[in-house]
Amino acid sequence: MPEVEVKLAVHGPFELPDLGTVEGVASVEQGAAQHLRATYYDTDDLRLARNGITLRYRSGEDDGAVWTVKLPVDGAAMVRDEINIEGSGNSIPRPAADLVTAFVRSASLSPVTRIQTRRRRWSLLNDEDGAGTEVVDDEVSVLEGSRVVARSRELEVEDKGAGHDVLLRISDVLQEAGAMAEEQVPKAVRALGARAAAAPDVVPPKKISPKDPAGRAVRGSLASGTYRMMANDPGTRLGGEDSVHQMRVAARRMRSDLKTFGPLVDEAWATSLETELKWIAAALGEVRDLDVMQARLRKAGGGMEESLDPLFASMDSKHDVARERLLEAVRSNRYVELLDRLVEACHEPALTEAANKQTCAEALPPLVNQAWRKLARQARSLRPGDPDEDFHEVRISAKKARYAAEAVAPSLGKKIGKQANNFASRCADVQDVLGTLQDAVVSAGMVKHLAAEHRNDGPFSLALGRLLERQEHNAREAKQSFPKVWDALDKAKNLEWLITA
Incomplete structure (x- = not known):
């Protein structure tokens, strides 16, 4: 307490x-x-x-x-x-x-x-x-x-x-x-x-200049992510939902940032860290996804709580199993070795020659531009009737572009950094709308599966049917909201910094 x-x-x-x-x-x-x-x-x-x-x-x-x-x-x-x-x-x-x-x-x-x-x-x-x-x-x-x-x-x-x-x-x-x-x-x-x-082993940087070597941005990103992961580790072990979320975000961001900084870091070194970060993010994600889905379905199932008891009992059981797997992961030698490697990486990342020769202002905006071009190519061709999987791919690309912009913004100075953060905020809006769509699709899939297993359970089956209708309605609304948030992002004024920085 x-x-x-x-x-x-x-x-x-x-x-x-x-x-x-x-x-x-x-x-x-x-x-x-x-x-x-x-x-x-x-x-x-x-x-x-x-x-x-x-x-x-x-x-x-x-x-x-x-x-x-x-x-x-x-x-x-x-x-x-x-x-x-x-x-x-x-x-x-x-x-x-x-x-x-x-x-x-x-x-x-x-x-x-x-x-x-x-x-x-x-x-x-x-x-x-x-x-x-x-x-x-x-x-x-x-x-x-x-x-x-x-x-x-x-x-x-x-x-x-x-x-x-x-x-x-x-x-x-x-x-x-x-x-x-x-x-x-x-x-x-x-x-x-x-x-x-004395100072702790990992301290997020206070300030990085656009004139500094680009390698400093790599160190800063890793330090911020490692600090976030370490700070939320105790809360995760104690069962804190937000701690699990924050720790998962830290792992995902660092993995994404290593990809963003690809030309600035040794490929084999980065790939090895990405593999381990993907592993721990997956263990955290099992728990986090169930937290989000259960909260979503409880809200959507308002007025039908008693009839939906079997659904939430099933989810509680899955959550218990996922949490045990997560605790096993964070108690493993593999996890401790990952933390040791991350702390070492904060101080001595395996940088390429370009990371030491190019400044942040020169090297970083083009890295975000790569993520943006992939996102733009996917999103501009997206149509309302396209499969849900296509919307999900756009969501993933929007998240990568957002993370990339947020990773470089602190190293680009006040003016360009503000533009980068604004771009990231617009990407986050796209990510949020499509995240709502994805959550509705996944929830609907689980509800359909349970409904098929309980065809003869009248009250439960009826409640599941109503819950399914609400999830499908949410999915339609999210798709209808997508063009507005995409148009707000896909404007020349949001993209100038990618070229002129």
Whole structure:
């Protein structure tokens, strides 16, 4: 669950002020003091700490000793996801090790620091629903063996349901009393020092110039995709639908980008990575496609939920099987090897001579133009009565053109980059309309298959018939919408940058 807290530094003589006067606080209750003993685990090069992640085993909690993994929430300095896992302190439980696989990869985990904390704590409750905020005063000792090598004192103000505004008001009162704002980093990172605060293995580039060698765009694309895949790996293992989606998009984009950057990268090296990315994208896609289809059919089946129970039970069973296959894939050595290769590729991609000789402005627009020409050739000849498969091929080409434009846009400067992003947005509109068509076609096919198997089940068969009608209606609407979104894309003003950049 998300942990939302503010950390404040304090020195010896600090005394907690009266927090009962803070707006939103009706009562203050002091809890029993705790003596916490924590061992933190990481790789030799501190891969977890450098990514803002902590893995610890801690005793002294009210509910007994527990393993905890804390994961950063993107863009939220005060928020981390906290996952508690039962297990003895003799070895790291598999669920805990699983959650940090993308960051540890083929390295080994071992204890890197031990911390003892003497904790005083207070619960601050409101007078409405009993929701509250917890304030703790921690005296922290960092140990090497049995020797204390560093001491510090800090306050933590954690939201327990009272809300962000109350948390900030309490923080302000504490600072007025002498507490000091400090960088929001875990105790372990502070204990481990500068090495723990170093950059992680994969950092998406902040800026690439049109005058830079085109190889920098390749590195930037791989870094963005690898970062996205790693960041969504823990959520995927925990069953998060959006994490599965984001991780699949990352794999698909990197595979597409390697094809786009074909003249700039070694063919055999790129093909090998594409193969592995296709493999993991397929495992993710099995789960994601069922998520999308089930949501679609549940919405379309409004008012017929009870009659459609056998349909959704069947889909749930398929989803369980697909999820088990996905977990098997991300727990495999093959996946870990892929991650290691991707991290290496972010730093040392196998580039061709052209990648080092040509600038981004010279090399990149023609690469997108290739994807555009294929899309234009297919889409301009498409007719309303053409097979669904032809529309699907146009959708795939639109997605490739979109991904290509989005891959190069950050490296083309403000003006051309804006044009590239606009082009990508128009491609996305085409992709979305044809994606709706494809989803309707696939859903209709599954409904037809089930209907054939349940001809004698009256209520279920009737509900399937109505569901099929709705999917076929959606497919017709999508086909009718295609000319409008295609015409909006196929304009000279959207394509000028492909030639003049």
